[in-house]
């Protein structure tokens with residue numbers, strides 16, 4: 001029987017196990033929407049902006065490990081979703097985005113709402129397709145899901161002209177895909193793995209540096225076995241949080257620009273860096289020429305381009321984390337004995353010393369302004385038994401969330417690392433909530449970032465996605481203000497937000513629940529109230545505006561040279577500021 | 592250092608822009624790029640002349656391999672190869688210059704492929720040095736137009752894809 005392109009689209013999605021599509025309609029995709037409307041297997045979540053749809057697909061993908069799907073119209077629909085595609089590309093998130101296109105006979109004529117979707121998305125997708133013939137549609141969709149989810153995952157765009165969605169073709173879904181130019185390597189080179197095992201056995205100061213690849217690969221169990229068996233400390237990247245239990249004794253927390261003191265010191269002084277599914281981003285390495293100067297480097301990554309892109313690698317292993325770690329563990333199981341523990345005792349003594357010397361700190365006065373770290377810490381303690389999924393926006397609050405919310409398991413952490421997209425947090429949380437209706441999903445947001453996709457509150461209310469947004473409301477683009485205080489002599493160019501909406505009223509206006517924490521003593525009670533609500537909630541927490549996030553490695557600095565607290569001039573300035581609210585900014589600025 | 596990279600790609604819509612976009616987006620050099628279908632009409636062959644240190648060339652090879660439409664990448668510098676470039680040069684020639692032009696054509700084993708009362712159009716092919724040399728000699732006569740194809744190159748013996756070799760280099 002012949003099906004229309006729109007019907008074929010739906011049949012393909014069903015075969016790929018897609019349950020939810022985040023979408024916003026328009027002229028050229030109406031046939032697809034109309035067909036979706038007449039079936040029940042796939043839920044359509046109507047977003048208020050295509051960027052929201054894209055981030056929801058990302059959140060869905062990160063939480064489930066499966067491809068997230070969004071559907072947008074041509075022209076402005078496409079350009080709106082670009083930010084989310086670029087975000088997914090940087091963070092290797094499997095997203096399949098379907099865009100509508102003007103009818104094939106009009107392509108290139110500057111038709112109404114025409115855009116070169118393939119051209120626009122080329123630099124920010126893993127691959128993209130323009131389907132010109134309905135007979136190619138099914139095979140193309142199959143390839144799109146295959147490419148998005150295999151190897152190093154990433155976003156794929158399928159551009160469907162209007163006439164293709166209406167035309168009919170015989171439907172057959174291919175069982176398998178074979179693309180001659182695309183064969184990701186999963187098995188690591190055995191000889192290299194043996195070399196790695198030998199290096200691990202000999203190392204006196206080894207460190208595991210693990211990233212998002214461990215999560216994509218589902219290799220947390222293997223990582224845990226490796227770390228425990230060899231007693232090697234674990235540094236996680238921002239994207240790797242949750243790959244290893246945050247409260248485990250072997251965990252040193254996050255490394256990098258706002259990583260913990262011990263994590264950065266340990267990688268700097270290590271003699272063997274074992275990088276697993278991490279890509280030596282500049283937020284981690286700082287000054288590349290002085291990154292881990294004493295170490296041999298083992299690098300396991302499925303993408304050959306990640307290896308030796310930024311730093312020299314001694315033992316490169318191209319392959320999937322899980323497969324490679326299994327093989328590595330098997331070798332080590334046969335060789336590890338008590339000796340390594342003795343060999344590394346001085347290393348662990350040193351690490352514990354670092355840990356004690358400079359733990360993460362902040363000072364919460366009993367009646368003083370609310371400190372953002374305190375909010376994250378209490379939120380963590382109040383929810384950890386419920387195994388929540390946590391998303392963040394971008395800024396200081398994101399870093400505090402990374403530092404204080406200690407994730408126990410993978411796929412619970414949704415954050416924008418590579419692109420650093422403000423406005424990511426809320427829609428990403430909604431995407432995860434759409435996948436797991438019964439789970440607790442939290443969004444730790446900034447007052448600046450959250451406004452970039454606030455419109456999705458309507459989607460959350462209508463589609464019953466009871467995400468809990470906790471806004472660390474410092475009245476500032478806080479991360480920008482921090483840099484200005486540290487590197488631009490405190491000139492707050494466009495970092496003060498001046499007018500911010502009343503988030504409680506805003507929540508109310510959308511039909512969600514708005515709560516505010518007025519003083520630190522109320523924090524627990526208000527958080528508990530929010531957690532007990534079955535609707536979307538905004539908790540507005542006015543926090544101390546001048547709190548800075550430490551440790552901090554200034555851009556291009558070395559990992560062992562961290563700023564650990566406000567420099568004295570700044571402390572002086574802020575001791576005055578502690579008593580004023582942002583409304584008194586003039587007083588502060590002249591203080 | 593200059594490298595000549597031979598890239599076998601799918602012969603389909605948009606592949607050239609993916610390759611060109613890769614080079615511009617990542618700030619890699621392209622000195623020249625030539626592309627044409629192969630014996631198998633489903634594939635095209637690109638010859639890319641680029642330059643960079645060892646690490647950059649390794650990245651270029653890996654990034655090319657990563658493109659889904661790229662089937663095979665060979666860094667020809669890793670093997671023996673022959674390369675050619677063709678130039679078409681239109682020179683202004685009058686009176687005595689015409690004889691001089693023909694002499695130069697003869698020395699370089701070039702061909703005159705078109706002639707008008709005031710011009711010769713000369714085709715020459717060879718390595719870049721030879722082409723530079725003939726251009727230098729023709730310059731005094733007055734070159735009106737110059738078109739160069741960019742280099743094409745082929746390995747002397749069949750070679751394996753550099754994807755595998757890049758890994759080997761990294762291991763050594």
Ligand SMILES: Cc1cc2nc3c(=O)[nH]c(=O)nc-3n(C[C@H](O)[C@H](O)[C@H](O)COP(=O)(O)OP(=O)(O)OC[C@H]3O[C@@H](n4cnc5c(N)ncnc54)[C@H](O)[C@@H]3O)c2cc1C
Nearest residue numbers: 211212213217237238239256257258279302321417418420
């Ligand atoms: C305000 C701000 C501050 C930041 N500060 C920090 C900071 O202090 N510390 C920090 O770490 N980051 C920080 N980041 C994030 C940083 O920019 C990078 O996004 C992050 O470091 C990259 O993490 P990753 O190395 O784990 O790589 P990812 O981007 O997660 O990439 C994963 C890697 O694993 C590979 N891979 C994928 N799948 C597999 C598989 N199956 N098997 C093997 N390998 C696989 C991929 O090829 C890739 O190389 C910050 C971001 C922002 C916005």
Ligand SMILES: Cc1ncc(C[n+]2csc(CCOP(=O)(O)OP(=O)(O)O)c2C)c(N)n1
Nearest residue numbers: 395396397420422446447448449477478479
């Ligand atoms: C879309 C976008 N625009 C600009 C930036 C640059 N930027 C990074 S952090 C930040 C401030 C974020 O403010 P807020 O959300 O209030 O978080 P805070 O740092 O105050 O916790 C800005 C403007 C960005 N990351 N993303």
Ligand SMILES: [Mg+2]
Nearest residue numbers: 446447476478
């Ligand atoms: Mg803020």
